[in-house]
Amino acid sequence: MPHPSRPTIRDVAVAAGVSPTTVSHALNGKGVVRQETELRIREVAERIGYRPSAIARGLRSSRLGLIGLIMRPFSTLDSFVPEGVDYFLRIAGAASLTAMEHGYSLMMVDDPTKAGSPVSALAADVYIVTEPFEDDHVLTMLDRERLPFVTLGADPSRPDNFHSIDILAEAQTIEMLSHLTESGGRTLALVTGTDRTEWNFTAQRTYREWCERHGQAPLLMAIPEAEGEQAGDIALDHFFANDAPTRPDAIYCLTGRHASGVAAAAIARGISVPEQLLVAAGSGSVQNLTQRPTVTAFDLRPDLIAQRAVEYAICLVEGKPLPEAMQAPPAVLYVRESTLRSVN
Amino acid sequence: MPHPSRPTIRDVAVAAGVSPTTVSHALNGKGVVRQETELRIREVAERIGYRPSAIARGLRSSRLGLIGLIMRPFSTLDSFVPEGVDYFLRIAGAASLTAMEHGYSLMMVDDPTKAGSPVSALAADVYIVTEPFEDDHVLTMLDRERLPFVTLGADPSRPDNFHSIDILAEAQTIEMLSHLTESGGRTLALVTGTDRTEWNFTAQRTYREWCERHGQAPLLMAIPEAEGEQAGDIALDHFFANDAPTRPDAIYCLTGRHASGVAAAAIARGISVPEQLLVAAGSGSVQNLTQRPTVTAFDLRPDLIAQRAVEYAICLVEGKPLPEAMQAPPAVLYVRESTLRSVN
C-alpha cells in the first residue's frame, strides 16, 4: 500500500447508507435514483473526498481516457534537442491541451516496441504517431495488437493501410517552389532530411516532377535532420563546389534549422542573401525569426494539427465516424527577408 | 468492446492446460513452477500474442507505472509557445526517456485541479511538478489526495513542506553577477519574470543582497515571461528613460528570450553590445546561440534535471529512500559575445 488508501466507493456507500451500486448510479447519472438520495450521496462523496479510481473504472471499460503520443523522430535521436524543437513542443503541448478538453490525458510514449518498454506504454486507448517511417514497425505492432491509432503523415510504404492525416506536403512544395520562382529564383535546389518519412519523400518526388515540367536539372540533397545548423556548410560545400556543373540561386530546406544554417553559411562565404541566394524553410523554427536576414518559412500550425489529430483519435476510441478526408490545416507561408529582393 | 478483445491470461491458461495462477507465476517468475511447464507457458503466450493488461495489473498493485509531469507555467499560457521552449521540451523529452529506462511511462498533465479534468489525470503513481507557484493549489491538491510528488524548485511559500529539488538559483545568480562584474560591468540590472516562482524570487533576493554588499542601488524589474523578446523594449524604455537616475551597463535577464530581446533592442537604439552594455541570460534558449552578438547564458541542463527528477520520483513510488539533498546539477555558464569586451 503506497499511501493510507483513499476512500473507495464502498466507503461512500456506507457513509450514505446505500449500496455501492446506487453510489455509482448517482454519481454517473446512470440508473434511476431519487433526487434526494442522489444529493445526499454527492454530498457525502464530496465530504469524504471521494474520487473514482481511473484504473478500476478502466478495467471494466478497458479505457483509461489516455491518448498515447508517439513521436517517431524522437526515438532515433540520442539527445533530446531534436530538429524542429518548436514543432514538436507545440504538437505535444496542443495535443495535451486538446486531450484535456475532451476529458482525456496525454501520455508521451517512446517507441513501445523497444525491449523493456513498460506495459503501461500499451495502456493508452488510442495512439497518435507523428511522422511514421517507411515500413514503420511501431505501426505494425499497434496494428497487430489491435490498438487503434492515427498517424500524422502516412507510412510511405503503406500509404492507404491506416488512418493517416494528410500533411499536404505536395501542395506545400509546389507553393514554395512557385514562390521562389516569383521571387526571382532561376535555379532551385532542395535540401531534405534523411528520415524515411512521407514528408521527405513527397517533397523529393514533387520537386523532381516540378523540375521535369520546368526543364531544370534537379539539385537535390538529403542531410540528416540531426545535423541542424551544421547542414549549412554541408549543403554549400556541395552546391557551390568548384566542379559543380550548375549552382542554385535558391535553396529550399525542409527543416528550419537546415535553412537557418544555409543562410548563415552562405553569408559567411560572401554569398549575399537574398540578393544572390534565396533561402526558405518548409517548417519554421524560432531562429528563422530572429536571425538576419529573417528566413521565409511555412508555419505548419502544429497546434492545429495536433488538435485535429487528437479529435480524430477520440473519434476512433468512441466509435464515431472519421471524416472522409483527414487533412492538416493548410500551412501558412511567411515571406521574410531571405526571399525578398529589394529590386524586382 | 472497442476491439475483438485481446487474449487474456485465461486464454493462455486454457491453451497451456494449466491454471491462470500458474501462468502468472510462470511469466513473472514468482511462485515455483517446473522448468518444463514454464517453458510451455511462455511458448503458448508468445504464440497467441498474450500481453498482460496494464490496467488489470494496476488495479491490484494500485500502480500503473505512470509518471505525471505537470508543467506549471504551461497552465497559465493561452497558446503553447511558451517562454523557454527549449527548456520545457528538453525536460519533457528527457523525462520521458528516463522514465522508459526505468520501466515507466510519462503522462503530461495540465493542471489537474481544473474543472473537468480527466480522472486519468490522477492515475499516475507519482508526479513531477516543475516550477510551482507560490501557494500552488496543484501541490495542495496532490498533498490532500495523498499522491506522492517531487517539485522542481520549491513552492516559495512552503519551501520545506514537500520533496523539492533545489534549483540552485542563488548560486547561479551570484555566479552571473560576478561574471558580469569581472567582464567590466559596474552597474548591474536584473530582469526577472513575473511568475511567483522560486526561480524569480530567489534571483531577486540574491540580487538585492548582492547590491547591498556592493553598495549599488538595485535596478530591478519584472516583466511577464510571456512577453518574450518584446521584453527588450520594455526593459530599455525603463532603464534608459530620460529621467532614469542611473543607467545600467549590464543587464542580467533570467529568461533567454528576454535577454535576446534586450540585446536586440539595445542595438536598435545604438547602444552597442557588449561594449556599452553587457547582456546575459539565466536560462539559455536557441536564439541566444544564433543571434548577433551571441548571448552569454547558463545551460541549466534540463535533460539532467529531468533525469534526476524522474529518478527521485521513482524512489518515492518504490519506497526507496530519497537522497539527503536533492539538487539540480550545477548550471554551466557559457560565456559568449554579449559579455566579451574585446578590450580589457
Added chain:
DNA sequence: TTAGCGATGCAAACCGATTTGCCTCAATTT
C-alpha cells in the same frame, strides 16, 4: 380486488490480473 407498472434500490457477476492459502504427491527422514 387484482393485475400491471414505474420508481428505487440492492445483490451478484464481471473486468483481468496478482496473491494467499491449501491440496496433492513423491521423496526423504525417523
Added chain:
DNA sequence: AAATTGAGGCAAATCGGTTTGCATCGCTAA
C-alpha cells in the same frame, strides 16, 4: 511404516469500480 518435507499446482479472494438482473413498494387501471 509413519511422519516430515518440499515441489508443483490450483481455487478462491482481492483490487475498485460498472453493469445486469431481480426484488420491493406504492399507485393506477381494469
